[in-house]
Amino acid sequence: MAQYVSQRLQALKSRPARLAASALLLAIIVLVIWLIATETAPQQALCQTPCLCRYCDEATVNGRCPTSGDGGCIGCAGACTSPGNCSESGGGGCGPVGCGCRGSDCSGEPQPTSPPATPVVTPTPPAGCPAPGAPIIWIEIIEPKIAEARYEPEHPVVIGQDPERRGFDLLIQATGGKARKWRRDTMHVCDAGGSYPEDCPQDWHWECPDVCIECYDDPFQAIEVRMRLADSTVDWIEKELSGRYYGASRKEGLPRTWALRGMTGQMAVDQRWRYAPGQPDVLSNGPIDPGIHGGLIVGTTKGTPLNPPQVVQRPFSVPVYLLDTTIGQ
Known part of the structure; x- marks a missing residue:
């Protein structure tokens, strides 16, 4: 009996030690399991670049691919499956025979994030500008012009009373037309130029800016002087003048039309046109009849690829006097 009691006491004394040892062993086992799980558990595997694999379409011979041009394996894009592990299961179309993948392309560490980009404010196009990439095009036609015709001398007289048989001059000035095709496009321009x-x-x-993409001059091909006696002058000659002077009638042979010489291709015209006996042609009599000699100066241009010929006209009026009456009608 004494021996049994002694054994039980000894057992009770050693039990705490066994419990402590068991607890320590359990803690070690849990730590090992956690470490193994940590190593084998999938982590976020980020490729620094698409990880590189190499493959061959058929079995390699002595480690080389017989189907590639240089005898080596062909590159393709793999996928990182874990840190340091690049697999052919990526989307790069790797072939059936693997030649190895470069695991160093894969890192378990998060890639450094780039700082947020500084927002760039896009300037607003100026008023009147079209939307970028949508230019507008239009055609501008500039009409030819004939300036108001002046005449010399200040008081021309009929040829029959002019010892110099001077007649009168028309001072004709004209400018040809133009045709322009314009393009307006909104452009990105650097502040420093370019x-x-x-x-x-x-x-x-x-x-x-407005840019002329087709620019044409539209010069004259002809300018004509179309002259006639004013209706009031015809009525004055045929009624009042014929009553004062026996046999008075119109003798000048108007209306007539004369073409100015050398007008073809001219953009700027500044010409003195004389109306006198024998001028501007041998059939001209000059101002025989008194009264208003008027009509039109008519210019016609050649036209351009952008427009047909243009016509411009300017009326003129020259009073021709009788010395004894100084009446111009």
């Missing part, structure tokens, strides 16, 4: 957007992603502005 129009390449890649040169100035931030410091730039919009401009929309």
